Amino acid sequence: xxxxxxxxxxxxxxxxxIANKDIIGLVPTMGSLHKGHLSLMKTAVENCNxxxxxxxxxxxxxxxxxxxxxxxxxxKKDISLIESxxxxxxxxxxxxxxxxxxxxxxNQYNFNGIDSKLEGKYRKGHFNGVATIVSKLFELFKPNQxxxxxxxxxxxxxxxxxIDLEKHKTKLIICPTVREKNGLAMSSRNNxxxxxxxxxxxxxxxxxxxxxxxxKKTDFDQIISKCIKSINSYDGFKTxxxxxxxxxxxxxxxxxxxxxxxxxxxxxxxDEVRLIDNILLN
Ligand code: PAF
Numbered sequence: 683x684x685x686x687x688x689x690x691x692x693x694x695x696x697x698x699x700i701a702n703k704d705i706i707g708l709v710p711t712m713g714s715l716h717k718g719h720l721s722l723m724k725t726a727v728e729n730c731n732x733x734x735x736x737x738x739x740x741x742x743x744x745x746x747x748x749x750x751x752x753x754x755x756x757x758k759k760d761i762s763l764i765e766s767x768x769x770x771x772x773x774x775x776x777x778x779x780x781x782x783x784x785x786x787x788x789n790q791y792n793f794n795g796i797d798s799k800l801e802g803k804y805r806k807g808h809f810n811g812v813a814t815i816v817s818k819l820f821e822l823f824k825p826n827q828x829x830x831x832x833x834x835x836x837x838x839x840x841x842x843x844x845i846d847l848e849k850h851k852t853k854l855i856i857c858p859t860v861r862e863k864n865g866l867a868m869s870s871r872n873n874x875x876x877x878x879x880x881x882x883x884x885x886x887x888x889x890x891x892x893x894x895x896x897x898k899k900t901d902f903d904q905i906i907s908k909c910i911k912s913i914n915s916y917d918g919f920k921t922x923x924x925x926x927x928x929x930x931x932x933x934x935x936x937x938x939x940x941x942x943x944x945x946x947x948x949x950x951x952x953d954e955v956r957l958i959d960n961i962l963l964n
Contacts (some may be wrong), residue, residue, distance in 0.1 A: 683765055684772040689822055692734075692774055696823065704732040708852075712814060713737040713775075714754040714870035715763045715914035722829040723767040725857050730827055732895045735764055736737050736819055737775040742788040743811030749956070751826040774822075781818055788814040793843050799932045800947050801836050801958065804922055812837055813844045822851045828852050833859040833867045835945065835960050836932060859959070860865060861887065864867055867959045882916045886950055889913055890961045893926065893946045898938045902926045915948055922949040922956075929962065 686692045691820030696706070709722045719735075726733045737760060744750035757775070759781070764771050778786075788810045791797070797809040804831075830838045837872040838856045845852055859930030860868045872880060896905055910921045925934050929943035938944070944963040949956065 683761065683769050683862070684774070685761070686774050687776060688780060689776070693820055695791050697771060699732055702731075704821060706825045707733045707942060708819060708823045708828045709733065710819055710828065711735060711737055711738045711829075712753065712870065713760050714756050714873070715760045716860075716868045716870060716872070717829050718833065718868035720763060720767055721860050722831060722857050723764065723771060726827070726829050726856065727768050727771065729855070733768070734823055734825070735770045735773050737773060738781060738815065739854070740781075740811060740815040741778060741786055741793045742814055743805075743806050743808050744806055751922070752874065754854065754873050768924050775862040781815065789817070789890065791844065791847060793840055794818070796836065796839050796843065796932055799927070799934075800925065801949070806948065809840045812840060815842055816841055816844060817848060820845075820848070820852055824850075825852050827855050827858060829855045831859060832856050839932065859961075861923060865891075867957075869957065871957065872894070873903055875952060879918060879952045879955070882919070883950075883952060885916060886948060886957060886959050888961060889924075890946055890948065894963050897926060897944065897946075902938075909948075913948075918953045919926075920951045922951060924948045926963070947962055 684695065686695060707726035709726050711719050716885055723735060723798060725864050741750060746782050762771050764773060791813050792809055793809060802809060824882050830841060838854065845854060862868060864881065864884035866883045875883065889912055892909060893905055906924050925935055926944055926946050929945045935944060944959055946963055947956045947960040
């Protein structure tokens with residue numbers, strides 16, 4: 683398996699393949715891979731003839747030092763998981779200086795307000811940090827296709843806008859959220875949960891589905907306060923936000939109107955671990 687640590691190594695690898703007109707697929711990750719990432723890789727392998735996985739814990743998207751420090755790392759396991767999908771996948775895992783030669787600065791983008799909602803309210807600068815690293819990766823790989831998970835739906839909309847703003851020729855592929863048996867969305871952070879909290883976290887998906895069943899006939903405020911109460915009833919669970927929003931603008935909605943598309947988003951602090959999830963309602 684090819685593992686590159688330097689941008690120059692990646693460029694050499696890519697040069698060798700340009701002649702074949704390979705379709706380049708990129709799966710950007712921060713490592714600590716799980717089944718959600720593996721499903722992105724499988725889709726990439728099915729659709730592209732050269733697939734790259736980047737593993738880089740991007741400091742500029744963390745607004746909380748302890749979150750960055752505690753972010754799970756498991757490089758050896760990551761490599762063997764990637765190999766389990768395909769030994770042909772190539773890996774890029776740069777050091778921080780390789781991606782941020784001039785210091786840890788991020789670009790300021792105009793995301794048309796998408797970045798100030800939901801996650802943006804709780805993680806100042808987060809999406810500028812995400813877009814900065816994705817932009818650097820797109821510049822390097824010039825991927826034909828890039829694969830992101832629906833669990834981070836707001837992030838996918840940021841990447842979509844980034845592609846428009848910077849005119850990247852990359853097609854954004856959004857892959858469905860992969861869930862544990864109890865409905866908990868796969869996330870690298872799940873490994874930080876105690877066994878009990880991991881089991882109890884099924885309440886999150888349960889409530890998203892409750893919204894899906896009731897949102898057409900019940901006032902949104904009423905549904906939401908019921909869901910927040912249900913989630914917060916577990917020891918150590920504290921809902922940060924629970925919002926029904928317009929699927930495109932991600933702005934908060936009050937009641938159901940026909941011909942509109944809605945999504946429900948949630949973020950819950952489970953002891954020290956922050957879990958997010960969302961589903962499409964219609
Ligand atoms: O979703 C992630 O893991 C990260 O936000 C990403 C897209 C790899 C950028 O660092």
